[in-house]
Amino acid sequence: MxxxxxxxxxxxxxxxxxxxxxxxxxxxxxxxxxxxxxxxxxxxxxxxxxxxxxxxxxxxxxxSDVPVSAGEQIAEAAAAPEGxxxxxxxxxxxxxxxxxxxSEPSESAAxxxxxxxxxxxxxxxxxxxxxxxxxxxxxxxxxxGDAPARNSGSSGGDDETATAADLARAPVSLQDHLHEQARCLRLSETDQAALYFLIESLNDDGYLDDDWTELALAFWRLLHGREAASPSIAAIEVAEEQLRMALGWLHNMEPIGVGARDLGECLRLQIEDLRNTPVAQAALVICRQPLELLAKRDVKRLCALCGLDDETVRAALGLIIGLEPKPGRRFVDVERNVVxxxxxxxxxxxxxxxxxxxxxxxxxxxxxxxxxxxxxxxxxxxxxxxxxxxxxxxxxxxxxxxxxxxxxxxxxxxxxxxxxxxxxxxxxMHGELAMRPLVLREIADELGLHESTISRVTTAxxxxxxxxxxxLKYFFGSSLGTETGGNASSTAVRALLKQLIAAENASKPLSDNQLSELLKAQGIECARRTVAKYREALRIAPANLRKTL
Structure with missing residues (x-):
């Protein structure tokens, strides 16, 4: 070599x-x-x-320092890891x-x-x-230097001098709302602990989505300490029975439907709280059927499975539509989602x-x-x-x-x-209907930056x-051809679709093919598949689910 x-x-x-x-x-x-x-x-x-x-x-x-409620202390103790x-x-x-x-550059830079x-x-x-x-x-x-200082929330900066108006504006969580109702019940120490444990186990929607056996085991360890030996089957059954009793009290609290294990149970709890009518009874029977039929509004199959006539099923579906599928939704703190x-x-x-x-x-x-x-x-x-x-x-x-x-x-x-x-x-000047097509490269070429830089700037x-x-990414969109040879922004097309669907006849909603034809009539070439993609991006249901009963 x-x-x-x-x-x-x-x-x-x-x-x-x-x-x-x-x-x-x-x-x-x-x-x-x-x-x-x-x-x-x-x-x-x-x-x-x-x-x-x-x-x-x-x-x-x-x-801000938020005081920990007694229920939160119980949940933290139950969720703490072993050994x-x-x-x-x-x-x-x-x-x-x-x-x-x-601004002008500094005069004394050199x-x-x-x-x-x-x-x-x-x-x-x-x-x-x-x-x-x-x-x-x-x-x-x-x-x-012109940027003003951010305030910490209270006018005086002292948490101890919070006014009544500040306290009234403070959001109330679902757990706090339920704890207030639980204090009105005369319960033993064990029953009160079981009720508090279930309240703190609810998710943001108000559901108990944890496994029931795991909840019972965690509750038993809370009562007897983490260092205790493994519980017997009989001890677990006793804990489950205590939780079932507490669950009954929870189901009778407001908002109705809280503490349900699934959507069907949540709907049933709300229907049972209504006046006992034939329509309510029919709605209870429908809620025990597969929820896919309810989502698709398959009236014919529901009539066959429930043994009800068409008119009663439609009336029951109208009742179910008015129920709240997420009882805890109104207690969610929306301030944390502010942009x-x-x-x-x-x-x-x-x-x-x-x-x-x-x-x-x-x-x-x-x-x-x-x-x-x-x-x-x-x-x-x-x-x-x-x-x-x-x-x-x-x-x-x-x-x-x-x-x-x-x-x-x-x-x-x-x-x-x-x-x-x-x-x-x-x-x-005119809103989203006047949006024009725009891609990252146009801004990058104009400013002399790389396209990846524009992507980073417009993200979050x-x-x-x-x-x-x-x-910032909202202002960028692909283009669709028009009959005049020009281009239309996909954002403007989505806004036009939303406008067309909002003005449709609720008893005869427009299909994706009909929406495509309406866009073509306005000079926008948009295929049916593209219409379906834009409709799904707007979170708009298809025509069969938008139809009123």
């Missing part, structure tokens, strides 16, 4: 740590971004909030503002860069030394103003005291020596890059949102518009 040396020139993509962090921050949602900021504030001593006099909770996520290849993104200039117009170099920041050869494309001021003055928009779009004269939501923008800066102390100790004369000084210098650079990447993240979101509003101006980011709050 002959050995030799050779030279070869090649190109490869190398992502610096700060660019990797920029890409990662770009794809985070608002909640994930807030968690990332909290983590960096805890880990990096050089990173600080812009307003040091404010409480920490005023700028972060709201936390991508990435494409490079274009570097963007900083934008210190929160509107669609970028002087600050020279000062930083004199202080030794530019000589750092660590992982966070940067790629040299953007200069960074050593003091990293605060940004997002906080990242971008706000408002009318401004004849156009629209696009701005970032100041409530989601963290106000960060480099801690001046620590940064100045490190700058004065350039020689590493402290207790840590040169190695410790270099480590602290790296942490300072990490804090600066983190602030820069957050700035770049919001600047990119604002640029993409402004481009979307410009492209979809008709939507903001929301825009508040005059017509509601939408995810």
């Amino acid at each position: 002959k050995q030799g040396l050779s030279l070869r020139v090649s190109q490869h993509l190398a992502l610096t740590p700060q660019l990797q962090q920029s890409i990662r921050l770009l794809q985070l949602s608002t909640l994930e971004m807030a968690q990332e900021v909290e983590q960096m504030l805890d880990e990096n001593p050089f990173l600080d909030r812009a307003d040091e006099t404010a409480d920490r909770e005023d700028f972060g996520l709201d936390h 991508e290849s990435v494409a490079p993104d274009s570097e963007l200039p900083f934008s210190q503002g929160t509107s669609s117009t970028a 002087g600050e860069a020279a000062e930083r170099k004199a202080d030794g920041d530019g000589a750092l050869e660590e992982n966070w030394d940067g790629d040299g494309s953007v200069e960074m001021a050593p003091d990293d003055g605060e940004w997002g 906080v928009p990242d971008v706000l779009v408002t009318h401004a004269g004849r156009g629209f103003k696009v701005q970032l939501n100041p409530d989601v923008m963290p106000r960060l800066r480099v801690h001046d005291v620590y940064a100045n102390a490190l700058r004065q100790n350039r020689g590493g004369k402290g207790g840590g020596g040169e190695a410790g000084h270099a480590a602290m210098q790296q942490r300072l650079q990490e804090a600066r890059w983190f602030i820069k990447n957050i700035q770049q993240r919001f600047d990119t979101i604002l640029r993409v949102s402004s481009a979307i509003v410009e492209r979809q101006r008709n939507f903001f 980011k929301y825009m508040a518009t005059p017509f509601g709050t939408y995810e």
Whole structure:
């Protein structure tokens, strides 16, 4: 084998740590971004909030101490255990503002860069030394200064001084509602524990979906302690009997149907609470049949299985339709599902103003005291020596890059949102029926970014518009051909389908084929299968299930 040396020139993509962090921050949602900021504030001593006099909770996520009820303590005791290849993104200039117009660059950028170099920041050869494309001021003055502080929920910030109005607005959970009713019952200590145990075992819909034997075993261990020996079959049967008795009390509580093991039992409990009429009796018989027949409204098979006439079955089905399949639905705390928009779009004269939501923008800066102390100790004369000084210098650079990447993240979101509003101006004026076809590549080409960057920006980011709050991805959609040779947005077609179905005759609903013909009559080429796909995406039932009885 002959050995030799050779030279070869090649190109490869190398992502610096700060660019990797920029890409990662770009794809985070608002909640994930807030968690990332909290983590960096805890880990990096050089990173600080812009307003040091404010409480920490005023700028972060709201936390409140909720008292644990007795039933929750029982449930906790019972549940306790025994014994991508990435494409490079274009570097963007900083934008210190929160509107669609970028701010002017700093007038003393060159002087600050020279000062930083004199202080030794530019000589750092660590992982966070940067790629040299953007200069960074050593003091990293605060940004997002116009963003107001977030309130922690109460007007005074003191939980002990909560007003009656604050307490009245607090949501009541299903468990708390049932516990209030349970306190009115005169029960023994064991029966009360069994009832509390079942209440805490309910899911959000008000069902007992756990296995009955497992519930009995968990209840027995709660009464006798986890360290007790394995229970006998007789002991389990006694626990099951206690739970059955408690289940009877639970079934008589409001809302009716709570504590059911399945949908059929839930419907039966609600029918039994009604006045005893022939229609109610027929509804009870229907609920004991396979629920698939009820969902399909198969009147002929139900008549045959139940021995009832057609008119009675239809009347019973009308009664069942009016029942509540999820008794606990009205007690679900909807506040936890509230979406906080990242971008706000408002009318401004004849156009629209696009701005970032100041409530989601963290106000960060480099801690001046620590940064100045490190700058004065350039020689590493402290207790840590040169190695410790270099480590602290790296942490300072990490804090600066983190602030820069957050700035770049919001600047990119604002640029993409402004481009979307410009492209979809008709939507903001006339609604979703005026939506035009739009793909990620159009925005990417316009802004000089990669298509993957647009995908990250539009994922889990929301825009508040005059017509509601939408995810940025909502404004992108494929196109359908028209008779005139133009294109129609799939979003507009779905909106048109929703409009056609809402205006149909309830006794003779439109089939997918008829909807396709109506769209063709309006010049939109849409096949029946496409209509079915759009209808399912809108969560609209087929024609046979939309028909009224």
